[in-house]
Amino acid sequence: MAAGVSDQLAWESKAGRVAAAAAALSAVCFVAGGAYLQIATQRRSASSNELLAAIGRQPADYLIAGVVSALAFLLLGMMLAYLYRTARFRRENLPTAAIVLTVFGALGAAAVALGRPIDLAAAAGDLPSGALRSGESTDAALRERTSLQIIGILGLASNLALAFALILISLNSMRAGLLSRFLGVLGIVIGVLLPFLGAMPVLLFFWLCALAALFVDRWPGGRGPAWATGRAIPWPGMAERNAELDRRHAAADVGEDEDGAGTAGPIEPQGERDPAGGAHATGAGNGGPPAGTRAKRKRGRRR
Numbered sequence: 001m002a003a004g005v006s007d008q009l010a011w012e013s014k015a016g017r018v019a020a021a022a023a024a025l026s027a028v029c030f031v032a033g034g035a036y037l038q039i040a041t042q043r044r045s046a047s048s049n050e051l052l053a054a055i056g057r058q059p060a061d062y063l064i065a066g067v068v069s070a071l072a073f074l075l076l077g078m079m080l081a082y083l084y085r086t087a088r089f090r091r092e093n094l095p096t097a098a099i100v101l102t103v104f105g106a107l108g109a110a111a112v113a114l115g116r117p118i119d120l121a122a123a124a125g126d127l128p129s130g131a132l133r134s135g136e137s138t139d140a141a142l143r144e145r146t147s148l149q150i151i152g153i154l155g156l157a158s159n160l161a162l163a164f165a166l167i168l169i170s171l172n173s174m175r176a177g178l179l180s181r182f183l184g185v186l187g188i189v190i191g192v193l194l195p196f197l198g199a200m201p202v203l204l205f206f207w208l209c210a211l212a213a214l215f216v217d218r219w220p221g222g223r224g225p226a227w228a229t230g231r232a233i234p235w236p237g238m239a240e241r242n243a244e245l246d247r248r249h250a251a252a253d254v255g256e257d258e259d260g261a262g263t264a265g266p267i268e269p270q271g272e273r274d275p276a277g278g279a280h281a282t283g284a285g286n287g288g289p290p291a292g293t294r295a296k297r298k299r300g301r302r303r
Contacts, residue, residue: 005230008089012227019082020215022075027208029072030201033113037065052124052142055117059124062117069113072199076162077106079211083178084169090176090232094168101165108158109199112151119147159195166191177226177233183210 055062080102088094123145142148167188174184186207193200213219217227224235 009228009230012086015082016215016217019079020212022078022082023208023212023215026072026075026079027205027212029068029075030199030204030208033065033068033072034201036068037061052120055120055124059117059121062121066114066117069199070110073106073109073113073162076204076208077102079208080106080165080169082215083173083211086178087169087173087176089230090178090226091172094172098165098168098172101161102169105158105160105162105165108154109162112155112158116148116151116155119145119151123148156195159198163191163194166194174235175232177224177235179214180224180235183207183214 081099084094084099084102123142170179170184170187170191173179173187174181179187186203190200190203190207193203210219214223217223224233226233226235
């Protein structure tokens with residue numbers, strides 16, 4: 001079990017950098033795709049004939065925006081797959097359907113983002129030039145176009161799949177302690193709103209950038225203990241984090257006091273030692289003659 005945990009943590013550390021790059025690039029692509037389309041067309045088309053007319057005039061701009069959006073969904077799927085595996089290791093009850101929904105949703109959404117502008121450009125080319133001035137004829141032509149109907153159904157199914165994947169993975173990652181309550185709830189909210197509002201660039205940008213920082217352990221205040229232990233441990237709340245910081249500061253202060261607690265005792269003078277190891281009692285230090293001279297004088301008096 002210990003070997004399995006260490007292997008999993010090593011994989012998470014290595015793959016986390018790739019997942020962080022995917023999350024950050026996906027966030028940029030979601031914003032850049034919509035922004036580029038708005039800048040290229042200068043305004044949002046209000047009706048289908050205006051949309052087709054704009055695509056007929058600038059098909060490359062819509063195609064580029066579609067490619068960027070498709071890349072954003074694919075990178076989102078990569079990030080969710082990484083988060084699924086990390087959560088699944090700590091919570092085995094995370095259903096396998098979550099990864100199936102992730103793969104289907106990401107691939108389907110990317111196909112829709114890329115296929116819709118291509119099919120609309122083809123529809124604009126098929127219509128006579130005068131038909132674009134008539135809104136009714138344009139709407140009828142779009143409704144009768146089978147390829148657009150298929151793309152619409154695939155888009156709805158993909159959004160629903162991604163929505164359920166976001167909800168399942170965010171919820172279980174939060175319960176496993178991999179995501180804070182704020183990030184987990186935000187992921188669930190994005191999943192709930194996705195089928196109704198589509199991709200929301202601002203929310204996705206913030207959420208994905210936060211996850212990118214989390215995956216490479218650059219989260220302010222540090223990640224939850226579940227990332228380091230490989231076990232499902234709840235993400236600590238603010239009060240618990242403050243208590244832990246206080247405990248660490250107190251321990252650091254105690255360690256500093258112990259390091260500086262040693263006192264130096266007085267150094268006693270030591271006499272010189274002869275080669276045999278005995279100490280000489282030198283009379284020079286007391287102002288008298290050497291000890292050997294005094295012994296000779298005593299022997300002389302006795303005689």
